Amino acid sequence: MTMPFYELDWRTMSQQERDLGLNNGVAVPASAEVVAGWDKRSAQMRAGHSSHLDLRYGPRERNRIDFLKAGDGGPTLLFIHGGYWQTRAKETFTVFADGLMAHGVNVALIGYTLAPDATLDEIVAEIHRGLDFLTARLPELGGDANRIVVSGWSAGGHLTSMALSHPGVKAGMAISGIYDLEPIRHSYLNVKLGLDEAMSRRNSPMMQAGNVPKPLSLVVGSAELPLLRKQTADFAGHRAKHGLPVTYEEIPGANHFSIMEELMSPTGRITTLVRQLFERV
Incomplete structure (x- = not known):
């Protein structure tokens, strides 16, 4: 009998079990083809929204933001890409702006320096620096600086939770993230x-008793790796325990990559949840 995901303890696993339990590429063999499709569609979308690409917010090469405008004065979602803080780039994820832009939501995509060229402390600081830039520039770009929601996938889900403390952020949507x-x-x-250990703990939202009392929606796919499902469920419970606003949802049948279809589509479940966050703020 397979152990329920919520009873798993990574400490009791062998090194091999732990490594495989976190390896989404092995878990989803077709993931390379899926991401190649994202790249192709994102390149087409960037070509059609080229007015505000690669806006520099800091001194390092990846310190750039793409801003895709859906309408004057509208709210903005800042999206943070995943890749376990060490792979991928914002350019791959432009296609996921499509669903929200259909509802008049502007979408900004942020790049950041990858490990090992940056520590996790430095990566978190870069996201905050990017938010400083975005809040200052939104009026000029045509967005409402008082209506920013941050979202991210995988490692970007972790960075979303770490970005909630920024004063310009009103709420968060974390997709398949890491919180411990x-x-x-x-x-x-x-x-x-x-x-x-010190860097791990200060950057683990699960280790922060107070955290930030802003709305946070947490989603994960029911077909994802058990350790990742547990990360999201445990963090939802942690926030609820401390009286912090949170919603938790598993997307039926979704794996670590197919879950993003729910943000790409104007009628996708994650698109709907983001719209509900904007309604709250």
Whole structure:
């Protein structure tokens, strides 16, 4: 009998079990083809929305934001890409602006320096610096600086939760994120990340008792790796325990990659949840 995901304890796993339990590429064999499709569609979309691409918010090469305008004075979603803080780029994810732009929501996509060229402390700081830039520039770009929701997928889900403390952010939507970095620190992923215990703990939302009392929606796919399902469920419980506004939902049948279809579509479940967040703020 398979152990329910919520009873898993990464500490009791072997190194191999832990590594495989976090490896989404192995878990979804077709993931490379899926991401290649994202790249192709995103390139087409960038070509059609080229007015405000690669806006520089900091000194490093990846310190750039793409802003896709849906309408004057509208709210803005800032999207943070995933890749376990060490792969991928904002350019791959432009296609996921489509669903929300159909509802008049502007979408900004932020790049950041990848590990090992940046520590996780530095990556979190870059996201906050990007939000400083975006809030200052939104009136000029045509958006409402008082209506920013941040979202991200995978490692971007973690960075979403870390960005909630920024004064310009009103709410968050974290997709298939990581909220306790200790399993990461004890896995193959730490070769490039270089987390020590102190850095892991100060960047783990699960380790923060107070956290931020802003609305946060958490989603994960029911067909994702059990350790990732547990991360999201545990963090939802953590926020509820501390009286912080949170919603938790599993997307039926979705794996770590197919879940993003629910943001790409104007009628997708994640698109709907983001719209509900904007209604609250």
